[in-house]
Amino acid sequence: MISRIWRNTHFxxxxxxxxxxxxxxxSGAILGIEALIDQTKxxxxxxxxxxxxxxxxxxxxxxxxxxxxxxxxxxxxVVVQGITSNGFETFYVDPRTGIKIKNVSPSNPFFNHVRSxxxxxxxxxxxxxxxxxxxxxxxLLSITGMILLVKRLGGVMHFFxxxxxxxxxxxxxxxxxxxxxxxxxxxxISGAYLVIERFDGFSKKESKxxxxxxxxxxxxxxxxxxxxxxxxxxxxxxxxxDTYTIELKKRKVIIRQGDLSIVNDxxxxxxxxxxxxxxxxxxxxxxxxxAFILTLSSLALIFFVISGLKISSQxxxxxxxxxxxxxxxxxxxILYGSETGNSFKFAKKLTKALRREKHxxxxxxxxxxxxxxxxxxxxxxxSTYGDGEAPFNANDFERLFADFVQPxxxxxxxxxxxxKSYPKYCQFAITLEALFEKKFNFNELTPLFKINNQxxxxxxIWEKTIIxxxxx
Amino acid sequence: MKTFFSFLLLxxxxxxxxxxxxxxxxxxxxxxxxxxxxAYIAIxxxxxxxxxxxxxxxxxxxxxxxxxxKSFWRNLRENNLFLDKDxxxxxxxxxxxxxxxxxxxxxxxxxxxxxxxxNYNLRIETAVEDKGYYVNDININLNPENLKxxxxxxxxxxxxxxxxxxx
Numbered sequence: 001m002i003s004r005i006w007r008n009t010h011f012x013x014x015x016x017x018x019x020x021x022x023x024x025x026x027s028g029a030i031l032g033i034e035a036l037i038d039q040t041k042x043x044x045x046x047x048x049x050x051x052x053x054x055x056x057x058x059x060x061x062x063x064x065x066x067x068x069x070x071x072x073x074x075x076x077x078v079v080v081q082g083i084t085s086n087g088f089e090t091f092y093v094d095p096r097t098g099i100k101i102k103n104v105s106p107s108n109p110f111f112n113h114v115r116s117x118x119x120x121x122x123x124x125x126x127x128x129x130x131x132x133x134x135x136x137x138x139x140l141l142s143i144t145g146m147i148l149l150v151k152r153l154g155g156v157m158h159f160f161x162x163x164x165x166x167x168x169x170x171x172x173x174x175x176x177x178x179x180x181x182x183x184x185x186x187x188x189i190s191g192a193y194l195v196i197e198r199f200d201g202f203s204k205k206e207s208k209x210x211x212x213x214x215x216x217x218x219x220x221x222x223x224x225x226x227x228x229x230x231x232x233x234x235x236x237x238x239x240x241x242d243t244y245t246i247e248l249k250k251r252k253v254i255i256r257q258g259d260l261s262i263v264n265d266x267x268x269x270x271x272x273x274x275x276x277x278x279x280x281x282x283x284x285x286x287x288x289x290x291a292f293i294l295t296l297s298s299l300a301l302i303f304f305v306i307s308g309l310k311i312s313s314q315x316x317x318x319x320x321x322x323x324x325x326x327x328x329x330x331x332x333x334i335l336y337g338s339e340t341g342n343s344f345k346f347a348k349k350l351t352k353a354l355r356r357e358k359h360x361x362x363x364x365x366x367x368x369x370x371x372x373x374x375x376x377x378x379x380x381x382x383s384t385y386g387d388g389e390a391p392f393n394a395n396d397f398e399r400l401f402a403d404f405v406q407p408x409x410x411x412x413x414x415x416x417x418x419x420k421s422y423p424k425y426c427q428f429a430i431t432l433e434a435l436f437e438k439k440f441n442f443n444e445l446t447p448l449f450k451i452n453n454q455x456x457x458x459x460x461i462w463e464k465t466i467i468x469x470x471x472x
Numbered sequence: 473m474k475t476f477f478s479f480l481l482l483x484x485x486x487x488x489x490x491x492x493x494x495x496x497x498x499x500x501x502x503x504x505x506x507x508x509x510x511a512y513i514a515i516x517x518x519x520x521x522x523x524x525x526x527x528x529x530x531x532x533x534x535x536x537x538x539x540x541x542k543s544f545w546r547n548l549r550e551n552n553l554f555l556d557k558d559x560x561x562x563x564x565x566x567x568x569x570x571x572x573x574x575x576x577x578x579x580x581x582x583x584x585x586x587x588x589x590x591n592y593n594l595r596i597e598t599a600v601e602d603k604g605y606y607v608n609d610i611n612i613n614l615n616p617e618n619l620k621x622x623x624x625x626x627x628x629x630x631x632x633x634x635x636x637x638x639x
Contacts, residue, residue, distance in 0.1 A: 068578040081579060088496065088580040112534045125602045200507045233576045236500040236633055245576045252574075 006151075007392060010144040011312055013137050018305050020121075020134040025301035027118035028187075032295030034111045035075075035284045039291065043077045043092035043101045045226075051095050053229060053246075054221035059098035070232040074285040078226065079104055082234075095226055132195025139188030142181055149177045154386050164421050166453060169310040170340070176300050176307070183297040184304075190278035197275045207251075207272065210265045217262045219246070219255050249276055311340070330362030332470070333375045337366040337382030337394030337428065342454050343417050347381045353463055359470065366394035369401060376408050377445065379466065380432060383417040388427030401435060411445040412436050413469075415462055419453050426450040445469055494582035496637040497619055499529075504630040506573040509601045511628045512537055513571065514544040517583060517614060520591045524551075529581040531571055540599035543607045574630075580637070589615055598628040 014021075038044065045051075060067050060080060067082040080098075081090040092101040120127030150156055152174065153163075159178065165171040228248050235242035240258035250273055254264040284291030327333060332354060336347035347363060354361045362372065366382065385391045390398075414436065416429025426448075433448045446465055451458045503511055513531035516524050524547040532538070539545045547553065571577055583594075596610035606627030612618045619634040 068580070083580070088582075107533055109535065112536065116534070116536055198508055231575075233578050236498070236578065237635070247575070 006144050006147050010141065010148055013141045013144065014305070014308050014312070017134045017137050017141070018309065020130065021138065021301060021305055023121065024118060024131065024134060025298045025305070027114045029295050029298035029302070030114045031111065031118060032284060032291055032298055034108075034114075035291035036288065036295065038075045038285065039288050041077075045076055045078055045095060048072065048076060048078075048095070048227040049225055051226045052222050053224040053226065053232065056095040056098075056226060057221065057232075059096060060093070061098075063093070063098040063100070067234050069234065070229075072226050072229050072231070074279065074283065076286050128195055128198065132192055132199075135188050135191030135195065137188075139185060139192060142185040142188060145177055146181050146185075149174065149181070152386065164419075166419060166421070167311070167340075169307040172303060173307040173311060176304055180297050180300045180304075183293050184301065186281060187294065187297060190282040193274060193278045194282060197271060197278070207269045208267045210267070212262045212265070214256070215259060215261045218260050219253060219262055221260065224248075249273075327362035327364060327370075327375075328373055330360045330372065331374055332359050332377040332379065333362045333364065333372050335364055335366050335369065335378060335380045335382075337380070337391040337397070339383055339385045339391035343381045343383045343391070346415075346417070346454075346459055349459075350379065350381065350463060350466075353467065354470070357467060357470070366390070366397040367400070369397055369404060371404050371406065373407060375406060376410065377470070378410050378412045379445075380412065380414045380429075381417070382414070382429050382432065384422075384424065384426055384428040388424035388431075390428050390431075394428070397432075398435065401439070406441070409441040409443065411443050413445040413466060414448045415459075416448060416450045417454060418450060425452075493585040495585055495588060495616075496580055496582050498580050498635045498637050499578070500631075500633045501571070501577045501579070501629065502631040503571050503573055503575050503628055506600070506603065506628070508573070508603060510572045512540050512599045513596060513628075514538075514541050515581060515594065515596050516544065516547075517587050517592050518595050519593075523547075525587065525592060526584065527553075528583055529579065531577070537601065540601060540605060541597050542599075542605060544597055583614070587614060594618075596625070596629065596632070598625070600628060604628075 056070065056078075057067075060070070060082075064080070064082045064084055067080060069079075069081045071079040071081075073079060078093055078095045079090065080093045082088070091103050093099060094101055116122060119131060121130060123130070150159075153159060153161075163171060163174060165174060224246070228250075229246065230249060231245075231247040233245040233247075235244060235257045240256065242257055243254045243263055244257060246253045246255065250268055252264075252266040252268070253262060255262050280286060281290060282294075284294045334347050334351055334354075336343050338344035338347070344365075351361050351363045360374075362375070366380070372378075382394055383391050389395070414429055414433050416426035418426035418429070429448060429450065436442050437444075446462075446469060449458075449462045449465075451462070501513075510532065513529075514527060515529040516527040518524055522543075524544070527544070527547075530538075538548065592614045594610070594612050594614045595608060597605070597607050598609040599605040604627065606625070609625040609627040609629045610623055610632055612623065616636060619636045622631060622633045623629075624631060
């Protein structure tokens with residue numbers, strides 16, 4: 001039952017966001033590539049951690065008549081705005097020398113469009129909310145996916161063992177799940193946080209502001225490094241009381257230009273810091289490694305959706321459609337135990353074939369076993385899950401089978417689906433056979449039949465035997 | 473050959489006469505404290521009938537959000553300035569994704585001298601996605617006296633201070 005909840009939750013989450021997820025992953029991959037490209041540009045400075053603000057300001061004094069602002073972007077570019085011999089200018093500088101690297105050009109319109117799509121699907125506010133919900137659901141999706149993965153592999157210990165799986169889509173889905181569970185989880189939660197933050201999710205919490213008297217506390221610019229700085233805005237005029245505004249990652253300090261004494265020290269609330277962290281980890285703009293992982297994860301997500309849809313088209317879709325039920329009247333009951341939907345597919349096939357032969361047939365999953373008032377034959381088609389266990393819609397069968405007594409004597413036949421690559425080949429079908437044998441008034445119609453790797457020809461052989469048996 | 477030189481001479485004469493004289497204006501802008509997306513800001517010279525004469529500075533470098541500044545956007549569309557190559561240098565490249573709440577900016581723009589002391593106004597309009605749009609956050613008569621003062625805006629501008637830089 002539990003396994004069913006996880007699987008169905010996983011499926012429903014995935015279906016509801018798959019379209020958005022495709023859009024977000026494609027645009028995300030493009031943005032990841034942009035972040036990678038940007039960090040190879042000459043203005044990307046890697047030694048910001050060792051470059052003090054004091055040294056930078058002194059270097060700039062040589063090159064500028066008047067500095068207006070220093071900005072350290074998320075991409076680790078240092079931009080300076082001010083008056084040079086050419087007038088008012090804005091350009092990327094090397095903070096060690098203050099020398100111009102190149103002009104700032106407007107951001108690429110293509111990437112802007114992609115960013116806008118990624119953030120809001122071009123739908124402004126509505127789009128942002130949608131994207132936020134999708135991000136949060138992605139977070140849940142990765143958790144349910146992880147639970148299913150651990151179950152599928154038969155425990156955390158089996159995580160690094162080679163995978164036995166014949167279906168290539170399932171194989172892709174599982175392998176990607178192993179590799180990308182953590183990055184996808186982080187992408188989901190950080191993305192969701194960025195949206196919540198944006199909509200004033202925490203607006204009641206204000207940052208702490210400390211005010212100081214003139215000369216009470218001074219700021220040492222030698223111990224402030226560019227890696228901590230976001231923006232330094234210079235004083236407007238030469239007046240002694242005019243101030244610098246220094247915006248750091250975790251606080252904002254306003255200092256007097258005369259003696260560098262602090263006027264105002266604003267320590268950001270933790271949500272601001274979380275936002276910065278989310279931005280850092282979600283965009284990878286300042287870390288090549290993160291940008292690389294993000295790009296890969298985005299690509300992986302595209303394959304997740306495709307392979308997920310491929311697998312689910314055989315499974316969950318079927319499981320969500322209501323069964324055709326005339327079980328109260330049916331003489332023949334077909335029971336299926338299906339994990340991936342294959343056994344169910346064959347069960348439906350059998351139902352059709354028997355109905356063509358004018359039999360009255362009822363179709364139910366093993367977990368829906370109950371009293372069948374007119375049934376005289378029961379045909380079971382089941383696969384085996386994991387280590388010889390029941391598929392999710394058969395895991396309650398043993399209890400039900402013990403509880404209900406059928407009014408007529410029953411002739412039964414069991415068909416097991418499995419793969420010889422597993423040691424416990426068709427184990428659940430074997431378990432069922434043992435149960436049926438012991439049951440009062442239950443008699444074998446045909447012996448247990450096993451099918452390897454869903455062989456169509458083997459199935460048809462069995463089907464023919466059954467049809468012939470039913471004629472007699 | 474003679475005609476060629478006379479054309480060349482004419483060309484230089486025209487070129488010289490078209491050189492405009494500018495007043496450089498240093499400006500400090502402080503945004504009110506709010507949360508959310510950054511503000512889009514356009515600084516333009518308008519005439520008495522509110523026609524746009526010249527846009528001198530823009531904050532926010534993503535064109536797709538310019539439409540939030542409705543009046544400014546209409547002007548861009550009507551006059552096809554949207555495609556103007558001369559337009560982009562006006563966009564504040566440093567700001568990147570606009571100005572956010574409680575931030576401060578120091579920058580400089582230039583206004584043609586002939587627009588001073590006549591019937592022109594300096595309009596600063598501001599817009600924040602789904603938080604509102606102020607067409608006249610600042611709207612002052614364009615004269616040297618006015619550009620020496622500090623103003624408080626009607627919308628997202630908390631404080632703005634000008635000083636004309638004479639060359």
